Each structure stands twice: as C-alpha cells, then as structure tokens.
Amino acid sequence: MKLSLKTMIAALLLLAAAAVAVTSLLPPPIEVETSTVIRGSLTVTVREDGRTRIREKYVVSAPVSGRLARIDLQEGDALTASESVLAVILPSEPELLxxxxxxxxxxxxxxxxxxxxxxxxxxxxxxxxxxxxxxxxxxxxxxxxxxxxxxxxxxxxxxxxxxxxxxxxxxxxxxxxxxxxxxxxxxxxxQFVDDPQASADPFTIHAPITGRVLRVFQKSSTVVSPATPLLEIGDPRNLEVEIDVLSTDAVRIQPGADVLIDHWGGAQPLHARVRVIEPAAFTQVSSLGVEEQRVNVIADFLDPQEQYTSLGDGYRVEGQITIERLDDVLLIPNSALFRHRHEWHVLTLRDGRAVLTPVTVGQQNESHAEITAGLQQGETVIVYPSDRIADGTRVQPVSVDQPDR
Known part of the structure; x- marks a missing residue:
C-alpha cells in the first residue's frame, strides 16, 4: 500500500515531535572545568617544613675555676671580636692551684x-x-x-x-x-705563679668573633669550674636552612639542587642551594602517629643578606627542593587524575560526553603530572570530576584550567 504525501509528512512531524519530547526529558549536560593536554617542561620538587640556623655557633666556657661575676649581656647583644667582654672570673685561692x-x-x-x-x-x-x-x-x-x-x-x-x-x-x-x-x-x-697577687687578678674573657649573644647559660654570680659553659655566641648574618625530608625523598636529592624558601614572613621568596644531605636518618612521629625515617638537608642562602635581615636562628620556613627537571613531556593537571580499580584514570571530553580513559603516570609535582601513555597532545581532560560524572555522561565545558608548572 502506497502512503500519500500527506501521510508521510504527518509521520515525519510526529517523529520530530517525539524526538523533541524525549530530548526535553533528558537531564541537561553537567557543566565541567577542562584542561588541554600539553607538551612542556616539568620541575619535580619536594616541599617540607624547615628552620633557619646559624651556620657556626660557639659555646664559651670558663677556662679557670673561680667566682664568676654577674654577666650583664643579654640574648641578642652585639659583640666585637677581641673587644667585647663576655665574662670576668675571679680565680680560686692560690693554694687550690x-x-x-x-x-x-x-x-x-x-x-x-x-x-x-x-x-x-x-x-x-x-x-x-x-x-x-x-x-x-x-x-x-x-x-x-x-x-x-x-x-x-x-x-x-x-x-x-x-x-x-x-x-x-x-x-x-x-x-x-x-x-x-x-x-x-x-x-x-x-695564673699558676708564685705571686699570690697575680693569681688573684680577675680573668677577663673577650669575644673571639664578631657576632651576637645567642644564649646566656650562667647569668648570676656563682662559682664555676674549668669547662663550665657560660654563653653561646654566633653570627646571625651567616644563616643556613635545615629541612628534614623523608628518607625516600632524600635519596633523590643531590648537592647543588635549587631550593625555594617561602612562607618565612617576607614579601618575596628566597633562594638557596643544597650543600649537604646528612648521611644519618632519624625517626620522627608524624601528626598521624606514623613513625617516619627523615633526613636533614642543609642549604645555603643565595640572596644578599640584606633581603632577610629579619630572619634569626631557629625561625620556621618552608622549602621547595628541586629534584629533577623533565623537558618535552605530556602534562595534565593533578586535579584531572583519580583512581579507578586501583589504576590511574582521567575523563576526556569527546563529542560532548565524558570518556573514562586509563593513563600511565610518570613524575609529578604539586600541580602537574607527566603522562607516559593513554593521552595525546591537544586532547581535553576534565579537572575536578565529581561523582555525578561517569563514562558517557553528557557534559558542557565552562572554563579551562592551566595552572603554572
């Protein structure tokens, strides 16, 4: 039986109306943020808390036994080598010598x-x-x-x-x-002479270096014996940074590695360079109660001392140590990665739908990850994917995320 033209037109209109009705019942696409897979350089770093410390300190001790006069110096007082008086000791009676x-x-x-x-x-x-x-x-x-x-x-x-x-x-x-x-x-x-008067002369200790008083161990007048600690002195202008890292990270750090010092209280970050990785680790309990093996990494400041004059001994800082720099690698934001069935995956954007894609991850830093398999340059991935998005979900990109590497 042949259909008339009017019947065919009516059928087509009916099908179109049905399609519109079905489409109107479908949920709208989910708005997502996206990022483009790029090829570039990746700097791999380790970020940990650290503290400043004076590179060279010296504890001044009593060279003779006797009565120590009250020490009027305060922590932070400036010292001049061979001029500043640190302590005065009245030696013991001659018969004791x-x-x-x-x-x-x-x-x-x-x-x-x-x-x-x-x-x-x-x-x-x-x-x-x-x-x-x-x-x-x-x-x-x-x-x-x-x-x-x-x-x-x-x-x-x-x-x-x-x-x-x-x-x-x-x-x-x-x-x-x-x-x-x-x-x-x-x-x-x-002091060990036959002349009692000479033995009774006060013994004056002068500063061996130009610097500042760090600590005063014996402030009040008291009797001291040889080798009794009196003061600790040092030069605050000669600072270094001590950063403790996990031992698994320490094996990847090399002397000469660049260090970025931030969150130290100043307006601009400071630059340092690793001088030594201490050979012995120590055990430290983390905030979660887990025992960790950590290693101290010592770095020297590279910036002029005038840029961090407000820093002192034992001040808290954060250090970002460069481990490796990779060139010409595929990169995506870390926020695009998630675990699915114990493997790394991303959601790519194809024809308006999310596509679950397995990937192989290489090195990572705080913002980006190296992709060694699973993606091509120029593809689009969804960042910060929510649990509402699955394989095949209709999505609508609203912005592109490209943080610094």
Whole structure:
C-alpha cells in the first residue's frame, strides 16, 4: 500500500515531535572545568617544613675555676671580636692551684695548640680546593656562553664553587675559635705563679668573633669550674636552612639542587642551594602517629643578606627542593587524575560526553603530572570530576584550567 504525501509528512512531524519530547526529558549536560593536554617542561620538587640556623655557633666556657661575676649581656647583644667582654672570673685561692691543676692546664694548652695546627692545615687544603673549583666554574661559564656544556654540568660546577666558598668560611671560623681557645688556656696557665697577687687578678674573657649573644647559660654570680659553659655566641648574618625530608625523598636529592624558601614572613621568596644531605636518618612521629625515617638537608642562602635581615636562628620556613627537571613531556593537571580499580584514570571530553580513559603516570609535582601513555597532545581532560560524572555522561565545558608548572 502506497502512503500519500500527506501521510508521510504527518509521520515525519510526529517523529520530530517525539524526538523533541524525549530530548526535553533528558537531564541537561553537567557543566565541567577542562584542561588541554600539553607538551612542556616539568620541575619535580619536594616541599617540607624547615628552620633557619646559624651556620657556626660557639659555646664559651670558663677556662679557670673561680667566682664568676654577674654577666650583664643579654640574648641578642652585639659583640666585637677581641673587644667585647663576655665574662670576668675571679680565680680560686692560690693554694687550690696545685701541681695537678697546672698539669691539667698544660694538657689543655697542648690540645688547643694541636687544634690550631689542624685547623690551619684544613684552611690550606680547602683554599686549594676553592681555587680549583673557581677555575672549573670559570671554564663552565665560558662553555655555557658557547652552548658547549649542559645546564646540569654548569650547575654542578657552580655548586662545587659555592660549596668550597662555604667550606673555607667554616674552616676559617674553626681556626679563629682554635686560636681563641689556645689564648684562653695559655692565659689560664699564667695564673699558676708564685705571686699570690697575680693569681688573684680577675680573668677577663673577650669575644673571639664578631657576632651576637645567642644564649646566656650562667647569668648570676656563682662559682664555676674549668669547662663550665657560660654563653653561646654566633653570627646571625651567616644563616643556613635545615629541612628534614623523608628518607625516600632524600635519596633523590643531590648537592647543588635549587631550593625555594617561602612562607618565612617576607614579601618575596628566597633562594638557596643544597650543600649537604646528612648521611644519618632519624625517626620522627608524624601528626598521624606514623613513625617516619627523615633526613636533614642543609642549604645555603643565595640572596644578599640584606633581603632577610629579619630572619634569626631557629625561625620556621618552608622549602621547595628541586629534584629533577623533565623537558618535552605530556602534562595534565593533578586535579584531572583519580583512581579507578586501583589504576590511574582521567575523563576526556569527546563529542560532548565524558570518556573514562586509563593513563600511565610518570613524575609529578604539586600541580602537574607527566603522562607516559593513554593521552595525546591537544586532547581535553576534565579537572575536578565529581561523582555525578561517569563514562558517557553528557557534559558542557565552562572554563579551562592551566595552572603554572
């Protein structure tokens, strides 16, 4: 039976009306934020809390026994080497300074003299290393200008030069302290004389370095014996950063790695460089009650000291340590990733619908992840997917998320 033209038109209109009715009953597409799969560089970092500390501290102890006069110095007071008076001790009565005490004093002199000799030899050795590191860094600078050296080799040469400079500074401090201890012990030995008046002269201790008072252990007048701690001194201008990281992260950190210091209270972040990763780990209980093995990473500031004059010893900071930099890799935001059946997945956007897509994840940092399989450059993924979205769900993109890498 042949259908008339009017019947066919009526049927088509009926089908169209039915389609419109069905479509109107479907739920509207879910609005989603999306991001484009890009190819770029990824800097892998570790972020942990840390604290500042004065690189070199020294505890000043009593070189002789006697009565300590009240120490008027306060924490934070400025000191000038060889000028500022740290403490005054009235030595014990001459009859208490017997032959045994004299022998002990001579032994301390011999030990201090040996310390001076060792520190001088160390300074000489480090000076040779510094000269070599400086020459290597100068060559690396020339090669870098000619693009004849990798960034990693250039950074390694720069780190070696910087580390040698810091080592020489530390060795110089150790030598000054050794010389101070030798002078103190020699002066103490001169108290053992036959002249009672000479033995009763007050013993004055001057500051061995220019810096500040960090702590006062004995403030009130009291009787002290040799080696009794009196004060702790140091130079707050010579700060370093101590950051404790998980031991699993510490094995990936190399000396010379860049460190970004933020949340320290200043307006701008500071820059530092890893000098040493301590060889021994320690156990620390996390806020969740889990025992963790952690390692201290020590870094030196690179910015001029004028930029962080308000920082002191033991101040809290946050450190972001660079572990690795990957170039020319596929990247997506971490917010697009989720676990499904124990594997990483994303939801891609195809023809207005969400498509469940398994992916293989490589390295990650705080914002982005490297994708080694499952996606192509230019594809669109859904970020912050809610539990309302499943494979095949109709979606409508409303914005594009592209945070910094």
């Amino acid at each position: 017997d032959a045994r005490a004299q022998a002990e004093a001579q032994a301390r002199i011999d030990a201090a003299a040996a310390h001076v000799s060792r520190s001088e030899a160390t300074v000489g050795q480090i000076q040779v290393q510094l000269d070599l590191a400086e020459a290597e860094f100068a060559r690396a600078e020339e090669l870098m200008q000619k693009n004849s050296i990798s960034h990693a080799d250039h950074d390694a040469a720069r780190a070696a030069f910087h580390a040698a400079q810091q080592s020489l500074s530390a060795a110089g401090f150790d030598r000054r302290i050794a010389e101070f201890e030798l002078e103190m012990n020699q002066a103490a030995a001169r």
